[in-house]
Amino acid sequence: MQYLPNDPVRLTDDKTAILAIDQRALPSETKYLELRNAAAVAEAIRTLAVRGAPCIGICAAYGVYVAACAHMQEEKNTFSAHLDADAAVIASARPTAVNLSWAVNRMLQCKGRHLAESPAEITEALRTEAETIHAEDIDMCRRIAENGLRLLPEGSRVITHCNAGALATSRYGTGLGPLLLGAERGMTFHAFVDETRPLLQGARLTAYELHRAGIDTTLMCDNMASYLMAQGGITACMVGCDRVAANGDTANKIGTSGLAVLAQHYGVPFYVFCPSPTIDRSCKTGADIRIEQREGDEITHLHFAKPVAPAGIRCLNPAFDITPASLITAIITETGILYPPFAF
Ligand code: MRU
Numbered sequence: 001m002q003y004l005p006n007d008p009v010r011l012t013d014d015k016t017a018i019l020a021i022d023q024r025a026l027p028s029e030t031k032y033l034e035l036r037n038a039a040a041v042a043e044a045i046r047t048l049a050v051r052g053a054p055c056i057g058i059c060a061a062y063g064v065y066v067a068a069c070a071h072m073q074e075e076k077n078t079f080s081a082h083l084d085a086d087a088a089v090i091a092s093a094r095p096t097a098v099n100l101s102w103a104v105n106r107m108l109q110c111k112g113r114h115l116a117e118s119p120a121e122i123t124e125a126l127r128t129e130a131e132t133i134h135a136e137d138i139d140m141c142r143r144i145a146e147n148g149l150r151l152l153p154e155g156s157r158v159i160t161h162c163n164a165g166a167l168a169t170s171r172y173g174t175g176l177g178p179l180l181l182g183a184e185r186g187m188t189f190h191a192f193v194d195e196t197r198p199l200l201q202g203a204r205l206t207a208y209e210l211h212r213a214g215i216d217t218t219l220m221c222d223n224m225a226s227y228l229m230a231q232g233g234i235t236a237c238m239v240g241c242d243r244v245a246a247n248g249d250t251a252n253k254i255g256t257s258g259l260a261v262l263a264q265h266y267g268v269p270f271y272v273f274c275p276s277p278t279i280d281r282s283c284k285t286g287a288d289i290r291i292e293q294r295e296g297d298e299i300t301h302l303h304f305a306k307p308v309a310p311a312g313i314r315c316l317n318p319a320f321d322i323t324p325a326s327l328i329t330a331i332i333t334e335t336g337i338l339y340p341p342f343a344f
Contacts, residue, residue: 152189245344
């Protein structure tokens with residue numbers, strides 16, 4: 001994969017900090033953040049410097065490791081208590097993507113297995129565990145891309161929403177994986193990219209990734225999908241996900257469910273790409289998934305030179321919505337292509 005300089009999150013060469021691409025600055029600047037403690041990791045996730053469900057999970061795992069580095073000289077009980085507190089800070093950064101709590105819990109289980117050892121040895125075990133989570137994600141993304149490519153014939157014309165590419169994961173991504181893998185093999189596609197209001201992950205990140213990968217890419221505003229589908233010729237919608245309930249109801253970036261309603265209306269297949277850590281069996285349906293609510297200034301100010309709404313206006317800004325399983329044609333995981341009825 002030549003089109004991104006590196007994985008969006010990794011350890012520094014001396015393994016004392018996380019080196020993260022600051023996704024807020026893309027596409028105009030490629031800047032890196034060095035995250036050295038739990039507060040910095042939580043802040044990077046909360047502000048979407050690091051974002052995308054799998055990438056958040058990887059960052060959280062490395063975050064528990066760098067927190068352990070920061071406490072390594074402490075007496076073991078103090079080390080353990082401080083690490084638990086730091087893990088809680090990281091886990092609470094954002095509520096919807098289950099990969100965050102999944103990764104933090106896995107790191108705490110690792111700590112539990114090594115509790116008889118010294119803080120330095122526990123820290124070393126945590127580094128290995130975080131690197132394993134990272135390596136597993138690379139492998140899952142590759143398998144998801146291979147599976148998804150079976151649904152994507154040469155010349156496919158697809159709509160995608162938000163960013164489920166390399167920046168949101170490692171290497172191939174999930175929702176963009178089949179496009180990126182197919183392009184590598186010389187296939188041609190046309191991708192229509194929803195800009196994804198209000199934080200513009202589609203315009204800033206997906207258009208950037210697909211364009212750099214040499215894929216024929218057209219950017220459009222979110223409210224143009226119906227116009228495009230009505231013209232015919234769209235062969236699929238492809239999106240990632242932040243949490244999938246046991247019945248297949250799927251939380252993903254706000255606007256995803258609207259796209260799924262349109263896809264059903266126009267007879268376009270709607271595909272969700274999902275690594276297994278994003279499945280949350282403790283949620284029976286989408287109604288059990290907590291939706292993050294964010295500040296209104298993301299709508300009125302953030303990406304504009306001047307405010308585009310009257311000062312003090314009340315805003316509604318849910319970051320995600322639930323696509324009912326009934327609107328999903330297939331869920332593609334690293335193990336295969338699943339068709340309804342979904343039962344995880
Ligand atoms: O708020 P974000 O940018 O973290 O939202 C990301 C998404 O909604 C992605 O589609 C999802 O995390 C899947 S990433 C493979």
